[in-house]
Amino acid sequence: MEKPRVRVYTDYKSPYAYVANARLFALEETYGVELEWLPYTLRIPEFMGTVEARTPHFWRKVRYSYMDARRFANAQGLVMKGPRRIYDAFHSSAGMLFAQRHGLFRRYHDAVFRRFWNHELEIDELSEISGVIAAIGGDAAGFEAYVRGPARAEHDRIIDEAEALGVFGVPTMVFNGELFWGGDRIDMLIERINHPETIATALGSRHRK
Incomplete structure (x- = not known):
C-alpha cells in the first residue's frame, strides 16, 4: 500500500518553520506518511517592504512574532536567537535540494536550522553552506558547481510551482491538493491524513462560499 504523501515547503530563515520541524517529522513515524521537503525561499522585502x-x-x-516563536522553541529545548539582518536564503535552499539528491537531507536540514538560529551560520554565504555540506560528508565542490549551474533554474521552478498551488508562506503543507499553512495547522492536517475522504467536502464547502 502506498504511503500518504505530504509536501512541505520551508525556509531556513523562518522561525515558525524551525519550530514546526519536530511535529512534521513525527508524522512519518506516527502516521506513516512520506514527507517531500521543498524550499519556498521567502522574499522578505516583497511582502514586508523595506526596513526604512x-x-x-x-x-x-x-x-x-519572534517572542511567540521563541516560546515554541523553548518548549522543545531549542535555541532561537533573532536574525541579525535580512537574509537571502537561496544558497541554503539550493543546499537542501543538493543534500536530498545525495542522501544527506536530514543531517543537512537539522544542521542548517540549528546553526542559523544559534548565530553560527550565514545562510546566504556560499562558502558557509559548502562547509555544512562538507561537514556532513558531502561533496562541497560538487555543491558549488550545482549552485553555479542548474540550481537557480530548479529553485525558481519550484517557487513558481508552489505559488501556482497558492503557497505564500512557510511552513506550508500540501496533502491531496489541500494547503495547510503554519505549524498550528498540523492538527488539521493530521485529521485529513486520518480521514482523507473529508478533503473533497472541505474543498467543496470552500468553493461554494
Missing part, C-alpha cells in the same frame, strides 16, 4: 518604510505598528508585530 516599516512603521512602529509593523515592528510591534515583528517583536511579538
Whole structure:
C-alpha cells in the first residue's frame, strides 16, 4: 500500500518553520506518511517592504512574532536567537535540494536550522553552506558547481510551482491538493491524513462560499 504523501515547503530563515520541524517529522513515524521537503525561499522585502518604510505598528508585530516563536522553541529545548539582518536564503535552499539528491537531507536540514538560529551560520554565504555540506560528508565542490549551474533554474521552478498551488508562506503543507499553512495547522492536517475522504467536502464547502 502506498504511503500518504505530504509536501512541505520551508525556509531556513523562518522561525515558525524551525519550530514546526519536530511535529512534521513525527508524522512519518506516527502516521506513516512520506514527507517531500521543498524550499519556498521567502522574499522578505516583497511582502514586508523595506526596513526604512516599516512603521512602529509593523515592528510591534515583528517583536511579538519572534517572542511567540521563541516560546515554541523553548518548549522543545531549542535555541532561537533573532536574525541579525535580512537574509537571502537561496544558497541554503539550493543546499537542501543538493543534500536530498545525495542522501544527506536530514543531517543537512537539522544542521542548517540549528546553526542559523544559534548565530553560527550565514545562510546566504556560499562558502558557509559548502562547509555544512562538507561537514556532513558531502561533496562541497560538487555543491558549488550545482549552485553555479542548474540550481537557480530548479529553485525558481519550484517557487513558481508552489505559488501556482497558492503557497505564500512557510511552513506550508500540501496533502491531496489541500494547503495547510503554519505549524498550528498540523492538527488539521493530521485529521485529513486520518480521514482523507473529508478533503473533497472541505474543498467543496470552500468553493461554494
